[in-house]
Amino acid sequence: MQRAEFVERYGGVFEHSPFIAERAYDAGTITEPLGASSVHEAMAAIFRSASAEERLGVLRAHPDLAGKLAIAGELTEDSKREQAGAGLDRLSADEHARFTELNTAYVEKFGFPFIIAVKGLTKDDILAAFGSRISNSRDQEFDTACQQVEKIARLRLESLLPETH
Known part of the structure:
Protein backbone atom coordinates (compact mmCIF):
# COMPACT_ATOMS: atom_id res chain seq x y z
CA MET A 1 0.00 0.00 0.00
CA GLN A 2 1.30 3.43 -0.91
CA ARG A 9 -7.47 5.18 5.04
CA TYR A 10 -5.96 5.20 8.56
CA GLY A 11 -5.01 8.83 9.21
CA GLY A 12 -8.17 9.46 11.24
CA VAL A 13 -7.74 6.50 13.58
CA PHE A 14 -6.11 8.92 16.01
CA GLU A 15 -8.74 11.71 15.89
CA HIS A 16 -7.82 14.42 13.36
CA SER A 17 -4.13 13.47 13.69
CA PRO A 18 -2.88 12.04 10.38
CA PHE A 19 0.72 12.77 11.39
CA ILE A 20 0.67 9.53 13.39
CA ALA A 21 -0.16 7.43 10.32
CA GLU A 22 2.38 9.39 8.25
CA ARG A 23 5.20 8.84 10.75
CA ALA A 24 4.33 5.16 11.26
CA TYR A 25 4.42 4.59 7.51
CA ASP A 26 7.65 6.59 7.11
CA ALA A 27 9.29 4.63 9.95
CA GLY A 28 8.87 1.44 7.93
CA THR A 29 6.90 -0.25 10.70
CA ILE A 30 3.80 -0.78 8.57
CA THR A 31 4.13 -4.12 6.84
CA GLU A 32 1.84 -6.21 4.66
CA PRO A 33 -0.42 -7.92 5.32
CA LEU A 34 -1.98 -5.22 7.40
CA GLY A 35 -3.60 -6.40 10.61
CA ALA A 36 -5.28 -4.44 13.39
CA SER A 37 -2.68 -5.48 15.98
CA SER A 38 0.40 -4.71 13.93
CA VAL A 39 -0.89 -1.39 12.61
CA HIS A 40 -2.03 -0.38 16.10
CA GLU A 41 1.33 -1.32 17.59
CA ALA A 42 3.17 0.78 14.99
CA MET A 43 0.86 3.78 15.35
CA ALA A 44 0.72 3.62 19.16
CA ALA A 45 4.53 3.63 19.26
CA ILE A 46 4.51 6.84 17.21
CA PHE A 47 1.88 8.38 19.49
CA ARG A 48 3.90 7.47 22.61
CA SER A 49 7.09 8.89 21.12
CA ALA A 50 5.43 12.16 20.08
CA SER A 51 6.20 15.22 22.15
CA ALA A 52 3.92 16.03 25.07
CA GLU A 53 2.66 19.01 23.07
CA GLU A 54 1.81 16.81 20.09
CA ARG A 55 0.01 14.28 22.31
CA LEU A 56 -1.89 17.16 23.92
CA GLY A 57 -2.91 18.22 20.41
CA VAL A 58 -4.28 14.72 19.77
CA LEU A 59 -6.25 14.87 23.03
CA ARG A 60 -7.61 18.30 22.14
CA ALA A 61 -8.68 17.01 18.71
CA HIS A 62 -11.26 14.79 20.42
CA PRO A 63 -14.79 16.16 20.76
CA ASP A 64 -16.61 16.61 24.05
CA LEU A 65 -18.93 13.71 24.77
CA ALA A 66 -22.47 14.76 23.85
CA GLY A 67 -21.07 18.25 23.24
CA LYS A 68 -21.57 21.08 20.76
CA LEU A 69 -20.18 19.19 17.77
CA ALA A 70 -22.59 16.32 18.39
CA ILE A 71 -25.55 18.69 18.58
CA ALA A 72 -24.46 20.45 15.40
CA GLY A 73 -23.93 17.13 13.61
CA GLU A 74 -20.24 17.88 13.07
CA LEU A 75 -18.61 14.81 14.63
CA THR A 76 -16.43 12.54 12.54
CA GLU A 77 -18.27 9.41 11.42
CA ASP A 78 -16.24 7.35 13.92
CA SER A 79 -17.08 9.65 16.83
CA LYS A 80 -20.74 9.83 15.82
CA ARG A 81 -21.03 6.04 15.68
CA GLU A 82 -19.14 5.58 18.97
CA GLN A 83 -21.18 8.14 20.89
CA ALA A 84 -24.46 6.81 19.46
CA GLY A 85 -23.47 3.30 20.51
CA ALA A 86 -23.26 4.51 24.10
CA GLY A 87 -26.63 6.27 23.85
CA LEU A 88 -25.14 9.76 23.99
CA ASP A 89 -27.28 10.81 21.04
CA ARG A 90 -30.44 10.11 23.06
CA LEU A 91 -29.88 12.06 26.27
CA SER A 92 -32.68 13.79 28.14
CA ALA A 93 -32.36 17.54 28.67
CA ASP A 94 -31.20 16.93 32.25
CA GLU A 95 -28.63 14.35 31.17
CA HIS A 96 -27.33 16.64 28.47
CA ALA A 97 -27.01 19.46 31.00
CA ARG A 98 -25.02 17.14 33.29
CA PHE A 99 -22.66 16.15 30.46
CA THR A 100 -22.19 19.82 29.55
CA GLU A 101 -21.42 20.70 33.17
CA LEU A 102 -18.92 17.85 33.50
CA ASN A 103 -17.27 18.56 30.13
CA THR A 104 -16.80 22.22 31.11
CA ALA A 105 -15.37 21.41 34.56
CA TYR A 106 -13.06 18.77 33.10
CA VAL A 107 -11.66 21.03 30.34
CA GLU A 108 -11.19 23.87 32.84
CA LYS A 109 -9.20 21.59 35.15
CA PHE A 110 -7.14 19.63 32.62
CA GLY A 111 -7.04 21.70 29.41
CA PHE A 112 -8.33 18.91 27.16
CA PRO A 113 -11.65 17.09 26.75
CA PHE A 114 -12.67 14.03 28.75
CA ILE A 115 -11.74 11.01 26.64
CA ILE A 116 -13.01 7.50 27.14
CA ALA A 117 -13.43 4.59 24.77
CA VAL A 118 -17.22 4.41 24.93
CA LYS A 119 -17.69 1.08 23.12
CA GLY A 120 -19.59 -1.24 25.43
CA LEU A 121 -20.32 1.51 27.95
CA THR A 122 -23.62 3.12 28.89
CA LYS A 123 -24.16 6.79 29.64
CA ASP A 124 -24.23 5.86 33.34
CA ASP A 125 -20.84 4.12 33.01
CA ILE A 126 -19.45 7.23 31.35
CA LEU A 127 -20.87 9.55 34.00
CA ALA A 128 -19.35 7.34 36.72
CA ALA A 129 -15.95 7.51 34.99
CA PHE A 130 -16.27 11.29 34.73
CA GLY A 131 -16.97 11.43 38.45
CA SER A 132 -13.98 9.31 39.42
CA ARG A 133 -11.47 10.80 36.99
CA ILE A 134 -12.19 14.47 37.70
CA SER A 135 -10.28 14.12 41.00
CA ASN A 136 -7.10 12.87 39.27
CA SER A 137 -3.99 15.03 39.01
CA ARG A 138 -3.28 16.52 35.59
CA ASP A 139 -0.41 14.07 35.02
CA GLN A 140 -2.59 11.09 35.97
CA GLU A 141 -5.38 12.26 33.73
CA PHE A 142 -3.06 13.04 30.82
CA ASP A 143 -1.76 9.46 31.04
CA THR A 144 -5.29 8.04 31.35
CA ALA A 145 -6.55 10.09 28.41
CA CYS A 146 -3.60 8.94 26.28
CA GLN A 147 -4.36 5.31 27.17
CA GLN A 148 -8.00 5.86 26.18
CA VAL A 149 -6.92 7.44 22.87
CA GLU A 150 -4.88 4.33 22.12
CA LYS A 151 -7.84 2.11 23.03
CA ILE A 152 -10.13 4.12 20.73
CA ALA A 153 -7.57 3.80 17.93
CA ARG A 154 -7.37 0.04 18.50
CA LEU A 155 -11.15 -0.32 18.32
CA ARG A 156 -11.28 1.76 15.14
CA LEU A 157 -8.55 -0.32 13.52
CA GLU A 158 -10.35 -3.53 14.48
CA SER A 159 -13.39 -2.29 12.59
CA LEU A 160 -11.25 -1.50 9.53
CA LEU A 161 -8.77 -4.35 9.36
CA PRO A 162 -8.84 -8.12 9.67
CA GLU A 163 -6.46 -9.66 12.16
CA THR A 164 -3.46 -11.40 10.68
CA HIS A 165 -1.60 -14.31 12.17
Missing part, protein backbone atom coordinates in the same frame (compact mmCIF):
# COMPACT_ATOMS: atom_id res chain seq x y z
CA ARG A 3 1.81 6.11 1.75
CA ALA A 4 -0.99 8.38 0.50
CA GLU A 5 -3.48 5.51 0.49
CA PHE A 6 -2.41 4.39 3.97
CA VAL A 7 -2.74 7.91 5.39
CA GLU A 8 -6.09 8.42 3.64
